[in-house]
Amino acid sequence: MLKVPALNYKRTHLVGLLKSPYIRFQYEHEGKKKRLLPNEVDFESLAANIIEGSNNWLPGFEALIGELKSEIESPDTPEPKRNSLGNRVKRIEKLIKGITELFNDIKTLEGKKTIGDHIKKLRCLLSKWDFQKLTDYHEEEIYERDSKALSSFFNLLDSMELSFLVIPTKKIDLNEFLTTLSLLTQEKKYRKERENRNKVQITGLREIVHLTFDYLFIADMVDGEIPRVSLSQPFTSDLEVERMGLLTKKDLLRQERYYFLAALLVAGKRVYLIYPQSERDKPLVFSSFIDSITKCFEYNTWGEIENTTSILLTQFNEGKKLAQGELDYAMITNTSPLKVSNILEKINIENFYRKKDYNSKYDGVLENDNGIVEEMTLKFDDSKIYSPTMFEMFGLCPFRYYLKNILYLDVMPRINTEITPQERGSLFHRIVFRFYNERKEKGFTKVTESDQKEALQHIKTIAHEEFNKFYYDDPVWTAFKQKYLGDGILRQGLLETFIKKEIEDIPPDFSPAYFELSIGNPIKPGCVDKYSTEDPVILDLGDGDPGTVSIRGKIDRLDITGNNKFMIIDYKTGKKDHSFKDVKSGLAFQLPLYILSVENLNTEIDGIAGAYYFVKNPFEINKWIQIGDKTYKDMFGSLGKVNGIRDDFGVMLLGSLNHIKKYIKLMRRGMFHPSVHFGKCPDYCEYKTICRFNDLRLFEFEGSELDESN
Template sequence: MCPAVLYRRPPGEGLTEFISAFRKAAALDPLGAVLIVPTSRLADDIAHRLTSEGTPIVGDAVTTLAGFARRVFEDDAGDGSAITGAQSRIIIADILAARARDLPLLVRGGMPGSGVVNELATLFEILITRKVDYPAALGDLQSAKSAEIGLVFDTYLRFLDEHALVDENTLLARQLAGRSRIGPVFIYGLYEPVPLERDLILAIRERAPEFHYVIPWTENTAVFTDDGSWIRPDVVDDGGKPPAAEIQGAIRITARGDRVDEVRAVAQEIRDLVAGGVPPCDIAVAFPDLPEAMVYVEEVFPDFGIPYASSRGTALIRSPHVRALLLIIAAPAHGYRREDIVALLNSPYINDGRFPAGAIVDVLSREARITGGRDSWDRGFAALAGRLEAEIALSETPEGARRSHKGTLAALAGVREGLEVLFSDLLPLEGAETVAGHIAAYRSLLDRWGCPVMPDSGGPDLLLREARDRAAFFRALDTLEETARILPERVVTPAGFLSLLSLIVAGTGSGGRRTRNAVQVIGVREAAHLTIPHLFIAGLVEGAMPRLTTRLPLSTDLETWRLGTRSRADILREERYHFTAALLAARERLCLSFPVMDGEAPTTRSGFIDEVGDAAALETPGAESFGASRLLAAAEAGALIASGRFDEAAAIIPPPAVREAARRLNIENYHRRGPCNSPYDGVLSYDPSAVAALTRRFGDGAVYSPTMLETYADCPFRFYLGGVLTLEPLASPDPDLTARERGSLIHRIAHRFYSGWTQDGHGPLTAENHPEALRWILDIGREEVEHVGLRSAAWTVEKEFLLGSSLAGPGLLERFIENELRLATSPLAPWAFEFSFGLSGEDAALIRLHEGSEETILLRGRIDRIDVAPDGVFMITDYKTGRTHRGLADVIAGKALQLPLYIRAVETLTGLTGAAGAYYTLRRDEVQIRPVFWDARRK
């Protein structure tokens, strides 16, 4: 065994000398010498430095401890194979699925959740690297849960052994007994290696002909407790006495508004540095949570024109590109849910015109009340087509509505045909199949569709990101396919296949951007021992730095303590070390920042910032100008244009853009302010062709409904949108009755009851005919609810409230009959129901607008109910099933026109005299008639 030399140095100190020593050893033993460092970023940085200086590097001679173990394993493995973390999670998921009956606490519903799989993978990593005998180490805390975890753990390790596999953790243990030749070994900067790593380091020490170990160390025991004595060094070099670590360069600490504002501020400072001559490669931005931060970086940095490189992008599962590809599997796996099909057809990565447009399918499926189920699509569309055809056949349907329905039917036919092709194409993805079988069917469909459809336009950053996402997704699919070959061949459902693929995608980054002549975007832990002239550390809030997660996955605090893993103090010390090491990486400039808000929630700045407070005061800048942002520059130019400073705006954006922005600002700030007198308010008198078209529709012969006139009185622009442009809010896809449908149902039942009752010769309701009347209306109600066709639990409950039951008590219809019995004493008796006029345009009521005026209007409508007294006076009644309706004040103000106009129409058409207008409230909690206005002489 060779002498082992231990060097104690502050983080980053002595690295240059250590690299020089390694260079000399590598010159003598190029195939055996190895330099082991904590991070792959530092390894890449050192390797680049050596090669740029003319020192040849063989393979991965500069690597991490895990990289060294993998290299030795590949040299010695024979028939063995190493698997990735993603493959490890797939194996765990397969074990959970296969042993689901034995694991009721871990597997719910027969399918393992991705959360449980990820937590088990993390727990297994800790148990292996910390050499914990699980579950025996729990002692008297062992439980049914720990027994299930132990079963999965043992099965997982046995599976690896039986298939000659090693994961990223057992790989270290495998090398403890390695026999391959090792050259001179130089290890720099490992902070508190875990037990399994220590064992491997000691095994390397035993076999290496030359062993040098530099440990991060100062006298600060709040950060450094590992002095390296466990290496059993033959020589200890303290470099004199290690000095206290000191931060070099200028330090700034800044509070920012929110996360976006923080990243923008960093981006602006970077642009200023680059403009001042600093090379982008001399700048780095570090975040405690890099994957989360990349969401903001990928949006902000391209906007500021900053070239950047990162070890990883955002989580692949966030990519719209990848989510679209997963939707192809999700559609059949989730039973052809409406939202999945619409999203699939709306995706430009999938639907290039081969299938109906998602927007059309969205509208029609809402109208058809489709929620999911392959067969329900055509059944729902057929029912919708039937309803439209029935309305077209009605003589009272307005001609405009007929034309609209015919257009909808034509669109519906195209959608049904297109969806038939889509569902036929997706059919091979249905049913249980092996993972390999699912992948083969999926790849075949992607090939047949030419998916994903890659965009041929867009910014270079966007195109690069989408290409990167596509490549990363298919690598994930390859990983699943490769892993499936070593798994027991068993069939899984489409949902199970989707879960496995999503599991890999969720744990995969979209791929890093490795470019040296660019700003480096890194994690805080990657910064240790680097030499960075200008370093920004952002996102320094509690929960991110430090991240004090002491509890082990799937474990209580007491179980975590019993297993003897890291305590809160250990984690705090480790987090403080990584923060300190990152600070020491800065050479000329160090900028620390944190967001004050995270969305709507306030944040708490990291306590580590306070520890640096002696070196720099906290800055809270006011409103800042982000001049390098193209988006914000455009917004600033808009503000200048709005204030009339056109020359200043032209210095920011091109003059044509200034003119266009001014035109649009005038629309909003001038034309759409004050009285409605411009085309932008819906006043179209400036356009002769528009006036001609409107005259044809709304000229002297136009027939109006009270609802149209009420809409115009309330909001002319809303009338323009609905009455002129025929735009309507999207229908709700809710499988339960809408308020409008509920009202229509009550209207139909009441109309059928009284029409049949009077035609059968019955008179007013009395105590004697009350039972028969109740039977009549309940029979009608049962017939009508059967025609509704809903199947939801909520509809079942609503039917009970309508028809009544032993549990719900008297229903709404029974209470209606009881109220009608009370009203039978009034001289007003039901005379007409669903009284319609003018719907065909031929029998519209001619209403004079003012006394003595020749100005008239043609009115159409359908009146719910007319009650007439023996002396010829009548009352108009409108059924209401909602909670709010217009009152007398709205009638007087001219906003509630329905009841007054209907009274004038009936007077015109029948010669009867109007006496009152009323609302008949029909709800679960209220059944009563309330007059809104009446002739006081006849009350």
């Protein structure tokens, strides 16, 4: 309890407090008493990226609610997940109310007080939370232990109050009180724990004399080791040793025999004498003590008596019986028995089905299940609306698409101590959108040398406003802002470089015209271009089924010429992830689909190029045309020297539609196998721990339909 306010309301401390069975904090919600569940607080605080600070909890939860509501409104979100997200929003709203009341209670512990007042506030809060009402116990021993601990703790508080009566007016802060209480608590021992009797002690033969153990293992019982009678004087004879008063071989043997016999008396239950028969190719002779022992005592050989305590030995024996087909069940773990048929099935899955081409349900090929195929056909019917990234994900890895968009699996959230890549991308998009949209309202968009200084001041002002929407406050955040804005002296910021690039690299015939042009998504005024539409674009896929596909998305920027030719520009704030080859092979769809979509929306303009605008830091800002029509190469200026500018530009766009047609057919058939692309699996994937993709397996492929389809 005291750690929470004393150590700045850390997430881990608060969750630990709520997990305690002794804490019964309750709050009012809709006229009923509710408890804060630690698992809910733990999960949602992780998702909200809350680390510490009482002032960060509520803003963090409110920001998370905003993200969840945006996801609910997204057309990408299926109905089942939309309902789940709605329930999460309600849950977080309840958490906000509960944590607000919890913090109000805990804040009474803060501040400088006398020792007596600190203890009084602590007792008051413990009483309010029914701390002395111990939980239900199933074991009397645990109940007695906790009762003694609680009694000892309150006796300690009583003693502290009496001890500090001599300085009743001195005030200390909560940290000092916590330190004092912790030190005194550590000195209180109310019960000694049972000694661990499962330890293994390794010692020498001579050091073990007069000790006691249940079991004793004496290893290396071979001639020359036990007994060891070699002299330490290799250059003297036995007679010379005896004359010098040193230990002879007879003395050493007598001494070794004594320590060996004394060691045998150490074991209370059983002694194990261990000797190897050989060392590599060299045969070994067992110790003479072994011969003496076997003549005087009855003994057993290791393995003749069944050992029921060794898990490893049990697994070895069970494996031998499995190989002989003797068991219906196998105890290969220390839990419940497993059916032999289940074990053999798992072995066959790995050694037979997960080989060569993807052709079984164990690799996500579900086309032989009529029920699944029927369900997938309904799910991916002509009314389904797709985004370009959905096709890119499926093209690269159908299995990942299956986990994310059909099973709706999500990974546990992680704490991010700095702005995430997604937040960085969204931040840059918002800054640039506002910059160009406000210039557009004034009647001009293109940045020129004459208004460079004004444009830079304008975009920096917008950036400051966007930065203030975040609640980060640490050196990493300060450095990130400086990367965008520069230091005003020596370091040039990313935004200044961006403005210069806009002046230098935009081809003379093109001018920025549309920004954040949304297609098929809910319209958020002030966040998207005013020419955005909530209706998806329907593209013709030619003869056969499917005949059309509905596309939605958001175009970062569209530059247009005076004769109605346009170029799609897609901002990239991360790594360069697509090449012209990816467009040709059906792994990159954004640029071709957006060109076709804009032409579908406005038949009076023609798309002639698609470009990536790579914006990572002040030293890495580049723009290049990924695909373009060679007929208009002269209009591209310095951007026209790339491989993607081709004579068959129109054929290339149709090729993307052919890939889409093929992918939809595969989705309907239930073909959700892992990737067939060597070296394309990303370094980071949220499903890496449950994916069985192996680059080496691709070498075994025999050129099946699956290989050709992707």
